[in-house]
Amino acid sequence: MPFILLRxxxxxxxxxxxxxxxxxxxxxxxxxxxxxxxxxxxxxLWQLVVHGNxxxxxxxxxxxxxxxxxxxxxxxxxxxxxxxxxxAVRVGIExxxxxxxxxxMVALIPFILSMMGFGFAPKVLVVFLFGVFxxxxxxxxxxxxxxxxxxxxxxxxxxxxxxxxREVMLPYTLPYLMTGxxxxxxxxxxxxxxxxxxxSSTGLGQLIMGASQDFDTAGVFATIFVIGLIGVxxxxxxxxxxxxxxxxxx
Amino acid sequence: MTSSAIxxxxxxxxxxxxLSDRLRQTVLPRLVTGLxxxxxxxxxxxxxxxxxxxxxxxxVAIAPKxxxxxxxxxxxxxxxxxVAEGLVISLILGTLTGLAIGRSRIAEKALLQHVNFFYAxxxxxxxxLFSLWFGYSAATRIATIIFASIFAIVMxxxxxxxxxxxxxxxxxxxxxxxxxxxxxxxxxxSSMPYLLAxxxxxxxxxxxxxxxxxxxxxxxxxxxxxxxxxRSYHHSEAFVGVxxxxxxxxxxxxxxxxxxxxxxxxxxxxxx
Numbered sequence: 227m228p229f230i231l232l233r234x235x236x237x238x239x240x241x242x243x244x245x246x247x248x249x250x251x252x253x254x255x256x257x258x259x260x261x262x263x264x265x266x267x268x269x270x271l272w273q274l275v276v277h278g279n280x281x282x283x284x285x286x287x288x289x290x291x292x293x294x295x296x297x298x299x300x301x302x303x304x305x306x307x308x309x310x311x312x313x314a315v316r317v318g319i320e321x322x323x324x325x326x327x328x329x330x331m332v333a334l335i336p337f338i339l340s341m342m343g344f345g346f347a348p349k350v351l352v353v354f355l356f357g358v359f360x361x362x363x364x365x366x367x368x369x370x371x372x373x374x375x376x377x378x379x380x381x382x383x384x385x386x387x388x389x390x391x392r393e394v395m396l397p398y399t400l401p402y403l404m405t406g407x408x409x410x411x412x413x414x415x416x417x418x419x420x421x422x423x424x425x426s427s428t429g430l431g432q433l434i435m436g437a438s439q440d441f442d443t444a445g446v447f448a449t450i451f452v453i454g455l456i457g458v459x460x461x462x463x464x465x466x467x468x469x470x471x472x473x474x475x476x
Numbered sequence: 477m478t479s480s481a482i483x484x485x486x487x488x489x490x491x492x493x494x495l496s497d498r499l500r501q502t503v504l505p506r507l508v509t510g511l512x513x514x515x516x517x518x519x520x521x522x523x524x525x526x527x528x529x530x531x532x533x534x535x536v537a538i539a540p541k542x543x544x545x546x547x548x549x550x551x552x553x554x555x556x557x558x559v560a561e562g563l564v565i566s567l568i569l570g571t572l573t574g575l576a577i578g579r580s581r582i583a584e585k586a587l588l589q590h591v592n593f594f595y596a597x598x599x600x601x602x603x604x605l606f607s608l609w610f611g612y613s614a615a616t617r618i619a620t621i622i623f624a625s626i627f628a629i630v631m632x633x634x635x636x637x638x639x640x641x642x643x644x645x646x647x648x649x650x651x652x653x654x655x656x657x658x659x660x661x662x663x664x665x666s667s668m669p670y671l672l673a674x675x676x677x678x679x680x681x682x683x684x685x686x687x688x689x690x691x692x693x694x695x696x697x698x699x700x701x702x703x704x705x706x707r708s709y710h711h712s713e714a715f716v717g718v719x720x721x722x723x724x725x726x727x728x729x730x731x732x733x734x735x736x737x738x739x740x741x742x743x744x745x746x747x748x
Contacts, residue, residue, distance in 0.1 A: 237585040238585075238589065240585070241585055241586050241587075241588075241589055241590070242589070244586060245589075245590050259608070260608075260609060314505045315505070315509070317501065317502050317505045317506065318505035318506050318508060318509030318510075319509050320506075321506055321510075322509065322510065322513060324726070325722055325726055326722075328680065328722065328725035328726045328729055329718070329721060329722035329725055330680070330683050330684040330687050330721055330722075330725060332600075332684055332687050332688050332691070332699075333687050333699065333702055333717070333718045333721050334718065335691070336691070336702055336703045336706035336707060336714065337529075337530070337706050337711060337714065337715075339706070339707075340706050340707060340709065340711070341525070341526075341529060412596070412598075415598045416598040416599070416600060416684075418598075419598045419600050419601050420600055420688065423600065423603070423688075423691075423692065424691055424692075431601075434601060434604045435604055437604070438604035438605065438607065438608055441608070443605075443608060446604055446605050446608065447605070449601075450597075450601050450602065450605060453597060453598065453601045454593055454594070454596070454597040454601075457593075457596040457597040457598055458592065458593055458596045458597075460596070461592075461596040
C-alpha cells in the first residue's frame with residue numbers, strides 16, 4: 227500500500243524536490259542579500275518560530291482574516307439573497323455590483339486610513355470589503371439562475387415565503403454562494419496582507435515589512451513561504467467547499 | 477444582460493421583449509437604484525463624516541479640474557503604460573508556459589504545482605522582496621504587475637491547451653505536421669477562449685499590482701496620486717482616481733468580453 231501511494235505521488239514529490247533544489251542552488255549561487263537557499267530559509271523560519279514572535283504574529287493575522295471573512299459571509303450571503311429575491315432590486319443593483327466587483331479594492335485603503343486611522347477596526351473593514359463583494363455578486367448570480375417556473379410552481383401550490391426560501395431559493399443559490407466563498411477566501415487573504423502593509427502594521431505583513439527593512443532576506447523568504455503555503459491550503463479548502471456543493475448545480 | 481430575459485416574470489413572452497419593455501424593466505430600475513445609492517452616499521457623508529470626505533456632489537464638482545490636470549494625466553499614463561507593458565510580457569511568457577504545461581506531460585508534472593503555489597499566493601506579499609531586488613523603482617512595479625498577472629494566464633492557457641479536441645491533432649499528425657506548427661497553428665488558436673478568460677483575470681490583477689506597488693514604493697502613478705491626495709485630505713480628488721481605476725477595470729472586462737463575442741461567437745459566455 228505505501229508503495230502504491232509512493233508511486234502515485236512520485237511525480238509530485240519529484241517536482242517538489244526539483245523545485246526546492248533549484249531554489250537551493252540559485253540561493254547558494256547568488257548573494258545572501260538577494261536570495262537565500264531553501265535550507266537557510268527553513269533555519270530562519272525555525273529561529274523565528276522558536277525565538278521570535280512568529281506564532282503570535284501568525285495568530286494576529288489569523289484573527290484579522292477570520293473576523294473580516296466571517297463578517298463578509300454573514301453580511302454578504304443574506305444581503306445577496308435579499309437583493310436577488312426582489313427582481314426589480316436585483317436588476318437595478320446588478321451593474322453597480324459589477325462595477326464595484328471590478329474596482330481594485332486596494333485603492334480604497336488610503337481613504338480608510340485617513341478616516342479611521344490605525345487600529346483593528348479599519349483593518350477588519352479592509353478584509354471585509356475584499357471578501358464581501360464576491361459573496362454578494364455570486365449569490366445574486368445564483369438567484370438569477372433559478373428558473374422562474376420553479377417559483378411559479380411553488381406559488382401555484384400556495385407556498386408561503388419561508389418554504390419558498392427553504393425549498394427553492396436556498397438550494398439553488400447555495401452552490402453559487404460557495405463559488406463566492408472560494409473567491410472571498412482568496413481575496414480576503416490579499417486584503418489581510420494589504421491591511422497589514424498599509425494600515426497599522428501587524429501580523430505576518432509586519433514580519434515581512436520588518437525583515438525587508440532590516441535587509442533580513444532570509445526572514446522575508448521564510449514569511450513569504452509560509453504565506454504561500456497558507457494561500458495554497460486555503461485555495462484547496464475553497465475548491466473543496468465549492469466542489470462539495472457543485473453537485474447541486476445542474 | 478442577455479440572460480435577464482430568461483428570468484423575466486412569467487407573464488413575459490419568451491421572445492426578446494420590445495425596446496420599450498426593456499427600458500421599463502432594466503434601464504429604469506438601474507437608473508433609480510443608481511440615484512438612490514448616490515443619494516444615500518451624499519446624505520450619509522453630509523450627516524456623519526467630516527467635510528473632507530468625498531461625496532458625489534464634491535467629486536462631480538472637482539472632476540473636471542482633476543481630469544484636465546496635467547499631473548493627473550501624467551500619473552494615469554504612467555500607470556497604464558506600466559500595466560500594458562507588464563501585461564504584454566505576462567501574455568507572451570504566460571502563453572508559452574501554459575502551452576508547454578498543457579501539451580507536455582513532463583512540463584505539467586514539473587511545473588504545474590509550482591505555478592499553482594504562486595497563483596494561490598496573495599500576490600502583494602512579493603512586494604517587499606521585489607523592492608529588495610529592484611529597489612524603489614518603476615522596475616519593481618513592472619515586476620509586481622507581471623507576477624500578479626502571469627499565473628492567471630498560465631493556468632488558463634494550460635487548461636485550454638489540454639482541452640484541444642484530439643481529432644484536430646490527429647488530422648495534423650496524419651498530414652505529418654511539425655510539432656511546433658501544430659502548437660501554434662492548432663493548439664493556440666483552439667485555446668483562445670481560455671486565453672481571453674485568463675487575460676480578463678490577469679488585467680484585474682495587473683491593475684491591483686500596479687496600484688499596490690505605487691502605494692508601497694511611492695513612485696508616480698495613479699495609485700500614488702490616490703494615496704497622496706487622500707493623505708492630504710483631498711478625498712474628492714483622490715476619488716476621481718478611484719473612479720478612473722474602476723472605469724479601467726470595467727472597460728478592460730468589457731473589451732475582453734467584446735473580443736470573445738466578436739472573434740469567437742461560438743464560445744458561449746459563462747462556460748469558464
